[in-house]
Structure formats: structure tokens, C-alpha cells
Amino acid sequence: MKRKRFTEEQIIAVLKEHEAGMKTGDLARKHGISEATLYNWKAKYGGMDVSDAKRLKSLEDENGKLKRLLADAMLDASALRELLAKKW
Numbered sequence: 001m002k003r004k005r006f007t008e009e010q011i012i013a014v015l016k017e018h019e020a021g022m023k024t025g026d027l028a029r030k031h032g033i034s035e036a037t038l039y040n041w042k043a044k045y046g047g048m049d050v051s052d053a054k055r056l057k058s059l060e061d062e063n064g065k066l067k068r069l070l071a072d073a074m075l076d077a078s079a080l081r082e083l084l085a086k087k088w
Contacts, residue, residue, distance in 0.1 A: 006033075008053035011041050018042070 006014075018027055018038065028035045045053055 008045070008057060009050050011045055012048060012050055012053055014038070015042060015045060 014027065014031055014033075018024065024035050024038055028038050045056075048056070
């Protein structure tokens with residue numbers, strides 16, 4: 001089964017329908033997702049606006065970049081330490 005990707009706007013729209021009183025099972029069936037997915041979205045995006053969700057996404061992307069940069073720097077430092085240890 002092909003996995004659907006929902007944008008932050010779509011996820012928040014679905015959650016607003018849920019907050020309006022629509023049943024979880026009906027809502028999941030309507031949008032073609034599982035109830036577990038709906039609850040995961042609620043845990044992550046519950047109470048957010050679209051602008052908040054976009055900001056969260058941009059912060060997650062920036063955090064990932066910084067983690068990769070740190071990992072690269074640590075790998076370089078480790079390689080230099082090994083090289084210096086072999087020379088002495």
C-alpha cells in the first residue's frame with residue numbers, strides 16, 4: 001500500500017475536525033489513515049496553528065543539519081587524534 005504524505009496544513013485541518021467533535025474512527029476512515037496515526041498527530045501537532053507547525057518543521061530540519069555537522073566534526077577530530085597517536 002502506498003504511503004500518503006500529509007502536509008502540516010492538512011494534518012492540522014484533520015485535527016480541527018477531530019476537535020469539532022467528529023469521531024476518531026469516522027475521521028480516520030474519511031482521510032484514509034489509521035486511528036493510531038491520528039493519535040500520533042494529535043500528540044505532535046495538538047493545539048498548534050499552521051504557522052506553529054511550519055516553525056516546528058523548520059526547527060527540526062535545522063536541528064538535523066546541526067547534528068550532522070557535529071557528527072562530522074567529531075569524526076574529523078577522532079581521525080586526527082588517531083593519526084597523532086600513531087606518529088608518537
